[in-house]
Amino acid sequence: QQQVKQSPQSLIVQKGGISIINCAYENTAFDYFPWYQQFPGKGPALLIAIRPDVSEKKEGRFTISFNKSAKQFSLHIMDSQPGDSATYFCAASLRSGGSNYKLTFGKGTLLTVNP
Amino acid sequence: DVKVTQSSRYLVKRTGEKVFLECVQDMDHENMFWYRQDPGLGLRLIYFSYDVKMKEKGDIPEGYSVSREKKERFSLILESASTNQTSMYLCASTVGGGVYTDTQYFGPGTRLTVL
Numbered sequence: 001q002q003q004v005k006q007s008p009q010s011l012i013v014q015k016g017g018i019s020i021i022n023c024a025y026e027n028t029a030f031d032y033f034p035w036y037q038q039f040p041g042k043g044p045a046l047l048i049a050i051r052p053d054v055s056e057k058k059e060g061r062f063t064i065s066f067n068k069s070a071k072q073f074s075l076h077i078m079d080s081q082p083g084d085s086a087t088y089f090c091a092a093s094l095r096s097g098g099s100n101y102k103l104t105f106g107k108g109t110l111l112t113v114n115p
Numbered sequence: 116d117v118k119v120t121q122s123s124r125y126l127v128k129r130t131g132e133k134v135f136l137e138c139v140q141d142m143d144h145e146n147m148f149w150y151r152q153d154p155g156l157g158l159r160l161i162y163f164s165y166d167v168k169m170k171e172k173g174d175i176p177e178g179y180s181v182s183r184e185k186k187e188r189f190s191l192i193l194e195s196a197s198t199n200q201t202s203m204y205l206c207a208s209t210v211g212g213g214v215y216t217d218t219q220y221f222g223p224g225t226r227l228t229v230l
Contacts, residue, residue, distance in 0.1 A: 009155070032215050043119070043205055043221025044158070051216075089157060093215055100146055100165040101215050102173070107157035 003027055004092050006106025013113050019077040021109045023090035026071065030092035034103070035064065035075050038087045047088070048075070080113045087111070118142070119222035121206055127228045134193040136225050138206030145211025147189035148219065149173075149181065152203040164189055165211060196229045203227075 005024045013019045023033075034049035050057045050064040050073065057064045063076040077084055090106040122137035138147065148163040150173075160173030162181040170181050178200060182190045189208075193200055204225045209217040 006157070034218075036219075041223070043207070043223050044219075045221065046218045049216065093217075095215070096171065100211060100213065101209075101217055102148070102160060102163060103219060104160075104174075105150075105158040107155060 003030075003104045004090060004106045006090050006109060008109060009107070010110040011112070013080045013111065015080065015082060015113055015115050017080050017113075019075075019080045019084070019111055019113070021075045021088055021090070021111070022072065023074065023106050024070075024072045025092050027092070027094065028071070030094055030104075032093035032101070033064070033066065033073050034091050034093070035062075036089045036091060036105075038089065038108075040086075044087075044089060077111075080111075082113045082115050085111055085113050119206055119208055119220050121204075121222040121225050123225050124223065125226050125228075127230065128193075128196050129230055130197060132193075132196050132229075134196045134227065134229075136191040136193075136204055136206075136227070138189045138191070138208075138222055139187055140189075140208040140220070141187065142208070142210075142220075143186065144208035144220075145186075146209040146217070147183065148207040148209075149179075149189065149191045150205045150207065151175070152205055152224070158205065161191065196227075198229050201227060201229045 036044035037047040038044040061078045066073045091103040149161045150158045164183040206222040207219040
């Protein structure tokens with residue numbers, strides 16, 4: 001059962017364009033929604049994250065939009081650059097094992113930004 | 116900087132062999148995780164540990180076991196490797212302590228091929 005659905009699987013954008021990656025979830029117990037960025041040969045690293053009581057969070061060129069009623073959230077990359085080319089994973093956090101939390105990841109989006 | 120290291124970047128084993136993947140973190144983190152990453156399937160949680168000698172099954176624990184004898188070290192064990200366990204294995208750690216915004220810090224991954 002896939003609890004976090006991510007689309008598209010791959011995305012090609014021209015330099016300077018806007019990249020948009022979408023995620024949807026079913027479990028309303030999720031309480032934190034991070035995005036991770038992974039470059040080839042590296043492990044994923046936290047990019048930006050949002051709590052469900054906030055509708056939007058912006059950090060530089062990266063923005064998360066969150067729609068709690070629709071159970072959807074998305075990552076927008078403004079002025080996309082070739083250096084943004086990477087795989088992006090959305091995730092959702094759930095309490096497990098007492099007071100600890102684990103993440104459920106989407107399947108990932110391979111972003112290619114052409115120069 | 117948090118550092119998560121994995122014992123091997125590439126590993127080739129034969130079907131039926133017992134395989135040990137080692138992960139070490141240097142930031143006194145409480146929680147440690149093992150994922151496997153496959154194209155089109157994203158990151159799937161195998162096992163995690165929220166304390167020494169404590170472990171909890173993730174979404175795909177079958178065919179795997181883990182060991183955490185020391186806080187900084189978390190081992191993934193394939194008791195009898197099979198070809199369908201050929202994958203990229205990623206280790207991660209978090210501070211823990213019930214912080215729901217906890218960031219997962221990933222190692223660089225071990226690409227395991229089972230022949």
